[in-house]
Amino acid sequence: MTKQSVHIVWYKRDLRIKDHGPLHKAAESGLPVLPLYIVEPMLIHAPTFDPSHWTFIRQCLIELRESLAQLGQPLVVRMGDAVPVLHSLAEEFEVKQIWAHEETTDLLSFKRDDEVRVWAKSQAIPFDEMPKNGIVRGLSLDRREAWKSIREDRMHKWPWPTPEEIRPIVGQTAQGLGDIPDHDELGIMRNERELQPAGEKAAEKMLQGFLLWRGGEYIQKEASPLTAPAASSRISPHLAYGTLSMRTAVQEVRTQLKNFKHMPPQEKRQRGRHWVGSLRLFGTRLTLRDETMQQLEWDPKMEIANQLSGFDGLRPIGADGWPAALLEAWQSGRTGFPMVDASMRFLNHSGWLNYRMRAMLVSFAAHDLWLDWRGFAPHLSRVFVDFEPAVHYPQLQMLSGTAVKRGMRWFDPIAEAKRQDPQGEFIRRWLPELAGVPKSFIHQPELMSAEQQAKSGCIIGRDYPAPLVDHAEAIAKAKTQVGLIRSPKVRAQDSGLELPGN
Ligand SMILES: Cc1cc2nc3c(=O)[nH]c(=O)nc-3n(C[C@H](O)[C@H](O)[C@H](O)COP(=O)(O)OP(=O)(O)OC[C@H]3O[C@@H](n4cnc5c(N)ncnc54)[C@H](O)[C@@H]3O)c2cc1C
Known part of the structure; x- marks a missing residue:
């Protein structure tokens, strides 16, 4: 039997459909798209892992599966190490290309990505990793002066459009999609921590709420733990798991600042006198995030x-x-x-x-x-x-x-x-x-x-x-x-x- 040709979009810490280059590219191919999340034992057993991380990720995956289903093909979930999982998919399908984002994370993930690169090459499957945020891979230290302008260039570009539809895999059953395992299935204890909501919709709501209402006193209130929980953006877990892209956050804050200039005075007053300073500081912090991450990219x-x-x-x-x-x-x-x-x-x-x-x-x-x-x-x-x-x-x-x-x-x-x-x-x-x-x-x-x-x-x-x-x-x-x-x-x-x- 001939195998079905697919493009795989390998989701890692980029759990969204908006401004998602790999998803856009795979959809553009016109072939069926297999959006994939791998639940890796290496993640679950890492000393840095807590069951509450899974609570957050799982909520993101449930929403992502639904969003992708609306585009045409729900998220496929597999458990295991990345190479064997990809290998078994390559046995089931004719994988024309694997798309993913470049990840600047921990040494285990750097190693995992290296192994996938070697495996993909051995199978003659193109593996395309697209830049994420403002981190510039392969930038030599003697060109570090160029980093800011490269990042700025990326932040200016139009976000990747969300595909109107993605071509589904033919004949896939609900069972074939794979379970999004809960804590019991992973053998980890659920803990009762009170986390903020996860997922792409929550990310958008959090960012908009900050830019339009909560953020006006950020500059004054972000230092105290008493006032910071409400006055800060709280978008950090969304940037960490990619339910929000850095470019979206940067462009939204810039648009707000630009709009402010043309607002009637009464509306300006409503925003409060610290609003501009607050949003500018927030923008600086976003840049700082990428700057900090670039340090680890250079020195993992x-x-x-x-x-x-x-x-x-x-x-x-x-x-x-x-x-x-x-x-x-x-x-x-x-x-x-x-x-x-x-x-x-x-x-x-x-x-x-x-x-x-x-x-x-x-x-x-x-x-x-x-x-x-x-x-x-x-x-x-x-x-x-x-x-x-x-x-x-x-x-x-x-x-x-x-x-x-x-x-x-x-x-x-x-x-x-x-x-x-x-x-x-x-x-x-x-x-x-x-x-x-x-x-x-x-x-x-x-x-x-x-x-x-x-x-x-x-x-x-x-x-x-x-x-x-x-x-x-x-x-x-x-x-x-x-x-x-x-x-x-x-x-x-x-x-x-x-x-x-x-
Ligand atoms: C020891 C230590 C460990 C940290 N570990 C993490 C971490 O694992 N993940 C993480 O996202 N942040 C980390 N931070 C940075 C910062 O404390 C959090 O990003 C911030 O508190 C998150 O809340 P917020 O989204 O409301 O941030 P806001 O104050 O609203 O800032 C907006 C965004 O800017 C970025 N940002 C803000 N401050 C910094 C900073 N100093 N350095 C780099 N980026 C910044 C974050 O992405 C943040 O979401 C750490 C800070 C310290 C001191």
């Missing part, structure tokens, strides 16, 4: 190795001498620093935290607790629903002081608490054991006398821990150690991985 080992090797062995990592109790206290929000603990518990619950508080958590782990980022990175990857390796690892290294880029950056968790949550509202919400602590002690409850502790119903050391470290002492020590390593000698080691103008 950032996921596992200090960029500045002088830091190797400085902080404990692994079994020997690894202060497990400190890590456990930090992960569970029991360090004795209310802002650190409330931020961690909020993050553990919701999968999201604003940038400033993420940075404070990392600064605390790296400098106050003196932990190696490789030891605490997996916890953050698991709890972030927007886990994006190429943003995550460069940020961890930058904040730990181990990256080429920038010097040591540290936060004072007490000053931060007073600035971002002066009344202690956020702290009380996420640390119920501090609910009865008076405002004057909410940022440092250990300063209460024994009598005050009894009266507030919070005994330090019993209901809430005493601070694990002396912050001033710990930072002074960290500054000396980090300073010694980030000396001019280290700068000489600068491998030039930095983008210009950062």
